[in-house]
Structure formats: C-alpha cells, structure tokens
Amino acid sequence: MLAAARESFAGNGFAATSMRGVARAAGVDAALVHHYFDSKDELFVEAMALPIDPRQVAATVLDGPRDELGVRIVTVFLTVWESPDGQQRMKAFLRSVVSSDQVAQLMRDGISRLILVPVSEAIGGEDARLRVSLVASQLIGMALTRYLLELEPIASAPMPTLVERIAPVLQQYLTD
Amino acid sequence: MLAAARESFAGNGFAATSMRGVARAAGVDAALVHHYFDSKDELFVEAMALPIDPRQVAATVLDGPRDELGVRIVTVFLTVWESPDGQQRMKAFLRSVVSSDQVAQLMRDGISRLILVPVSEAIGGEDARLRVSLVASQLIGMALTRYLLELEPIASAPMPTLVERIAPVLQQYLTD
Numbered sequence: 638m639l640a641a642a643r644e645s646f647a648g649n650g651f652a653a654t655s656m657r658g659v660a661r662a663a664g665v666d667a668a669l670v671h672h673y674f675d676s677k678d679e680l681f682v683e684a685m686a687l688p689i690d691p692r693q694v695a696a697t698v699l700d701g702p703r704d705e706l707g708v709r710i711v712t713v714f715l716t717v718w719e720s721p722d723g724q725q726r727m728k729a730f731l732r733s734v735v736s737s738d739q740v741a742q743l744m745r746d747g748i749s750r751l752i753l754v755p756v757s758e759a760i761g762g763e764d765a766r767l768r769v770s771l772v773a774s775q776l777i778g779m780a781l782t783r784y785l786l787e788l789e790p791i792a793s794a795p796m797p798t799l800v801e802r803i804a805p806v807l808q809q810y811l812t813d
Numbered sequence: 814m815l816a817a818a819r820e821s822f823a824g825n826g827f828a829a830t831s832m833r834g835v836a837r838a839a840g841v842d843a844a845l846v847h848h849y850f851d852s853k854d855e856l857f858v859e860a861m862a863l864p865i866d867p868r869q870v871a872a873t874v875l876d877g878p879r880d881e882l883g884v885r886i887v888t889v890f891l892t893v894w895e896s897p898d899g900q901q902r903m904k905a906f907l908r909s910v911v912s913s914d915q916v917a918q919l920m921r922d923g924i925s926r927l928i929l930v931p932v933s934e935a936i937g938g939e940d941a942r943l944r945v946s947l948v949a950s951q952l953i954g955m956a957l958t959r960y961l962l963e964l965e966p967i968a969s970a971p972m973p974t975l976v977e978r979i980a981p982v983l984q985q986y987l988t989d
Contacts, residue, residue, distance in 0.1 A: 732911045734962050735904075745964050753964070770958065770967040771978055777962070778954015782946065786910050786953070788921050788929070791946040802947055805989075806982045813981075 638663045638670055642684035646743055651681060651750075681747055685740075688730040688780070689717050691751035698759050706760075707808030711800050714776050718784065719796060727780050748773070760811055771810045779803065814839045814846055818860035822919055827926075832856060857923055861916075864906040864956070865893050867927035874935050882936075883984030887976050890952050894960065895972060903956050924949070936987055947986045955979065 641663035645654040656677055660667040674680040682690060697713040698706065717723040733740040753773070757765035779799070782788045791799070817839035821830040832853055836843040850856040858866060873889040874882065893899040909916040929949070933941035955975070958964045967975070 728911075731957075734957070735908045735911050741962055745962055748962075748964060767966045767970065767974070767978070770964050773964060774954040774958040774967060775951050775982075776954070777957055778950040778952070781907075781910070781953055781957065782950040786917055786921055786924075788924060788946055788949060790943045791950060794943060798943070802943070802986065806951075806985060809982060809985065810978065 638665060638673065638680075639684050642680050646681060646684055647740060651677075651743065651746055654681075656680060678751060682751070685743065685747060686726045686729045686733075687744075687747060687751070688727040689714060689723075689752075691755070693717070694752055695755050695759070698756050703812065704808070706811050707804035707806070708800060710772065710807050711776070711803045714780075715796050715799060718780055724784055727784060731777075731781055731785060768811050772807050775803065775806060775810070814841060814849065814856075815860050818856050822857060822860055823916060827853075827857060827919065827922055830857075854927060858927070861919065861923060862902045862905045862909075863920075863923060863927070864903040865890060865899075865928075867931070869893070870928055871931050871935070874932050879988065880984070882987050883980035883982070884976060886948065886983050887952070887979045890956075891972050891975060894956055900960055903960060907953075907957055907961060944987050948983050951979065951982060951986070 638659060642654070642659045645659055645662060654677070656670045656674070657667045659680065660670045663670075670680070674683065678691075681687075693713060694710075697709050701709055718727050730744065734744050735741075753766060753769050757769045760769060762768070779791070782791050783794075783799075784792075786792075814835060818830070818835045821835055821838060830853065832846045832850070833843045835856065836846045839846075846856070850859065854867075857863075869889060870886075873885050877885055894903050906920065910920050911917075929942060929945050933945045936945060938944070955967070958967050959970075959975075960968075962968075
C-alpha cells in the first residue's frame, strides 16, 4: 500500500491521488487502506516519510505557554530525530528533497499544508508564515548538519546543549 | 585537472592528495596545476565545489565591528548564493553531502579545516566552535529551504527581509 501510495503521490500529485486509487494499484480492498490510514493526509505522511508527524507538531505548538514555544518545538523535533526510526525518516526526507524536483515539490506542498499553515494560524500575526518557515529552516539545517554532514561539534553535542542554544533562536523568530 | 582532483580527493582523502599527483592523473605538468591553483586548499575548494570561498568568509568575519557579525555573515552568504553560479554550487554541495557518506566526510573535513577552525579562532571563547557550527546549520538550512525545497514564503522573500530576520539570530549564536 505504501509503495502504491508513494508512486501515486509522486506521479500524480496529492490532489489527484485517492485512497481508492491507491487500494486498486496495490491490489487490495479500499476498506483495508482505510483500516490502516485514517485519511489521505495520514497516508501521505507515511508514504512520503515526512520527517515528523504533523499532528505532533500542532499539539506541541498549541499546548503550553507562548514564551516557551522555542523550547517545546526544538525538544519535540530532536526527540523524534534522535530515535533510530526518526533519524532514518529525516535522512530519507533530505535525500529525496535534494535528489528530485518532483519529490521536492510534493514535500513542499505537504509541509506547507500539514505543518506551516496550521502552525502559522496558531501563532497568528501577519508575517506568521515567514516566521514559521524560518523556524523550519533552522530545524532542517540542524538535522542536515548533525545527522548527514555530521559536522562537529554539533554532531555529537548532547541534546540538552542543542535545546539550550536553539530554543531562544526559534523563540526569537516566532515572537520577537 | 578539476575532475582528476575530485577523483583523488574523494578516493584518497585530502591528506593523501597532492598537486603533483593530480597533475599526473590529469596528464599535465605540475607547474600548470600551480599556475591555476595557489595551494591544495584552493584546488580542494574548486574541485569539491565548496558552497563559498573560505577566504571570503574569513575576511567578512574579521573585517568590521563585532556587534555586526550577524549582518555581515548572512549578507556575504546570501550575496554569493543569489548569483546563478553560487546557487549551482550550493545545490551541488547539498546534493553531494546527502548522496554519499564518503563525500559528506570530505566536505565535513574541508568545512571544518577551512571555515570553522579559522572563524572560531577569530570569534574566540571556549565554545566558539559550537557557536560557529550553529551558524553554519542556520545558513545551510536557509539555503536548503530557499533554493532546493523552495518552501514559501522563505523561497521568494527579498534578500533584505532575510538579512533582517536571520542576522540577529546569527549574532545571538555568536556573541550571546
């Protein structure tokens, strides 16, 4: 199912992909796809190996005081990416973004729709999307530097050190 | 010469590559290599398409008031990457980092030796290398988000907007 979904999302785009079509391509009943995936969004997240579950991000942003946004965000992303599975997904995400324009476009649309738009609405303010995309740029850059480029000392810095340094920067992007 | 140098750097590493060896592999006289490239460092920068000339970075960091470091750094990187040639080099750099562990290691060593170490020495302080590597992570993330992922609104933000937002963050990493 995931392979069929990946092929359809990459070949036809998000809008033209349906859960029914994926079931057909995978040779299974549509009910089975619905059994494993609540929605097309969820199928997309799993099939495209988005580097984090958007629902986790939204919950993190919404749940807690506004002046601790930076700490909460960098903590949730680092916690996911420090796990072996999360790190594999992050690496796969970065590899597919840089290797194919088509996949980059799909990832861009997915991240926008599932993460940037809802988080920007939660943050509020006229330039919220710019602020949130700057936060995304720092998180992606940290992941690339730590997990793929493995540049020292960022590659082997303990997680609390990174949280301490990066949280104020994310906070500044979001609320200054 | 560049192809021979790339092959030697990637296959044998930096230390085991010599200008004489590259000349031999390229079938030219060593004097010709020395004519085009002042040093092995310069040959490395050109052959590996480092995303910026390290001498430009060092000059930027050293030349001007300490409390304007963030503005100077983000301005010099964006100016290089906004040019078509600079942007191609940045994209090639990101593609090679994520596609091969061997190339990633070579890039990591090159960036450490040619950029991180001298810039950290210019900044000073016991955790200067961590600070400078955090700056690198934000610059790399901005490049990936703007030029490869093309995530909006960061992808089409005017350069002065990005300088205004990112400069204080780099300043905070370096001197707070």
